[in-house]
Amino acid sequence: MxxxxxxxxxxxxxxxxxxxxxxxxxxxxxxxxxxxxxxxxxxxxxxxxxxxxxxxxxxxxxxxxxxxxEPRRNLLYRQDEVRTKLFAANLDQVLILMAAEPEFSTSQLSRALIAAEEQRITPLIAINKRDLTLPFARAWERLQPYRDMGYDVLALALTSESPADTQALLQRLSGKTTLVLGPSGAGKSTLINRLIPAALAQTGELSQALNTGKHTTTSTTWYWVDAAHSTALLDSPGFQEFGLAHIDPAQLAAYMPDLKPHVAQCKFYNCSHLHEPGCGVISAVKSASGTDSISANRYQIYSDLYAQLSQAKRY
Ligand SMILES: Nc1nc2c(ncn2[C@@H]2O[C@H](COP(=O)(O)OP(=O)(O)O)[C@@H](O)[C@H]2O)c(=O)[nH]1
Ligand SMILES: [Mg+2]
Ligand SMILES: [Zn+2]
Structure with missing residues (x-):
């Protein structure tokens, strides 16, 4: 046969x-x-x-x-000196899910955003556990620069059964293919179980058969949110160490929406935005706070990444 x-x-x-x-x-x-x-x-x-x-x-x-x-529209991946980890292809959106607790890393967040921007995948940021009032207020404030630079930032309480939260989220997911990324403890499993009642059934016996004897999966899993199969949510482990070795340091500012508009003001076309005189980025960091200024934390993230990526390129 x-x-x-x-x-x-x-x-x-x-x-x-x-x-x-x-x-x-x-x-x-x-x-x-x-x-x-x-x-x-x-x-x-x-x-x-x-x-x-x-x-x-x-x-x-x-x-x-x-x-x-078939040719890919995009491919989200992370890369360090040793290896490349592919998350998924042909995405409409990346949902970066973090929580009021445990405290998230703005460096990790920025790296994920840069990786998405580089592949022209729309990022959506969500901050879960808003029921934890004090840590949430702090987390929300830490996300101010990201809201100012135009990212869509949603507040969620996934275990509180808030229909308004679910609606707001579903509205943004509808008709799209969205990869969920986020640190451990943020609520990714809670989200999947919440939106995909048959999550376990969808992964099913075939997945289990494939996975037997192996370590727990490090791969992305695709779930359909709706019966019509128009909305998909992809669950992926492995948010830690989001390597960006594939990014050219000279392009870095172009993938950071708060830095990007200021690059045009730089005196030198090949400005690294680290020490050059007449740098539009540096002057935006120094300028009084406003929605078009650059926060000290974001500039630090830029400088650290630039140094790291330039270093890696020498070998
Ligand atoms: N207080 C609070 N806890 C939550 C909320 N959402 C998830 N959790 C809890 O956070 C913990 C981690 O959630 P989980 O979905 O396993 O996170 P994952 O590691 O990203 O998959 C679990 O104990 C959840 O019950 C929320 O909205 N509020
Ligand atoms: Mg989980
Ligand atoms: Zn510059």
């Missing part, structure tokens, strides 16, 4: 369109257009697909082989 049947009938096996919804090494969970999922393997030694990829696959028995990956 399957493989053996094709030569007998003389028919070329037919390639079938599909979507990668989970990935464990060289093994993939691929969903066909009817919504059925099956295990597919990649050709060759290297695993090439990523969750969110549109693929053409070849059925064989009850499994399949991925033959072709």
């Amino acid at each position: 399957g493989n053996a049947a094709a030569p007998q009938t003389g028919l070329m096996p037919k390639l079938v369109p599909g979507l990668i919804v989970a990935n464990y090494g060289r093994h993939f969970l691929v969903e066909d257009t009817a919504g059925a999922r099956r295990i597919c393997h990649s050709r060759g030694k290297k695993s090439q697909g990523v969750v969110g990829d549109r693929v053409l696959w070849l059925p064989s028995e009850d499994e399949g082989t991925i033959e072709k990956i």
Whole structure:
């Protein structure tokens, strides 16, 4: 059957369109257009697909082989000196979920934002646990620069069953493919369970079969929020150490919406915005606070990243 049947009938096996919804090494969970999922393997030694990829696959028995990956609109990934970690492809949006507690890192947040900007993926920031009044007030204040630079920042209380919160969030997710990123403890699992009642069912036995004997998955998982399959939420672990080794330090300011408009004022076209005279960015840091100024914290993040990325490029 399957493989053996094709030569007998003389028919070329037919390639079938599909979507990668989970990935464990060289093994993939691929969903066909009817919504059925099956295990597919990649050709060759290297695993090439990523969750969110549109693929053409070849059925064989009850499994399949991925033959072709359609061109990607974008690919969100992080990269350090040692390795590259792919999150997902073909995203409309990245939801960076943080919480009033534990305290989040603005450096991590900025790195995730820069990675998204570089791939032209719209970021959405959400701050969970607003029921924790005091830590929330502090967190909200720390996010002031991000609101000022134009990012959409949502306040949530995911365990409080607030219909208004859920509505505001669903409205932004509707019809889109959104990857959820965030540090451990922010409420990612709570969010998935809240919006996707059948989350466990969707991951299902195939995922478990693929994952057996292995460590817990480090891969992204695709969930449909609605029955019509128009809204998707992708859950991904691994927010720590968001490496940006793939970013050119000279382009860094262009991916930071608070720095970007001031670059035009720089005297030197190749200004690093670190020490040059007549630098528009430095003068915006020094200027009195306003919605178009640059916060000391963001400028520090820029300087640290610039140093780190320039260092890495020398090797
Ligand atoms: N106070 C409060 N706790 C929350 C809220 N949302 C989630 N939590 C709790 O925060 C902890 C971490 O949540 P979890 O979803 O596991 O975070 P994850 O590590 O990002 O997946 C759990 O104990 C949740 O019950 C919230 O809105 N308010
Ligand atoms: Mg979790
Ligand atoms: Zn400058």
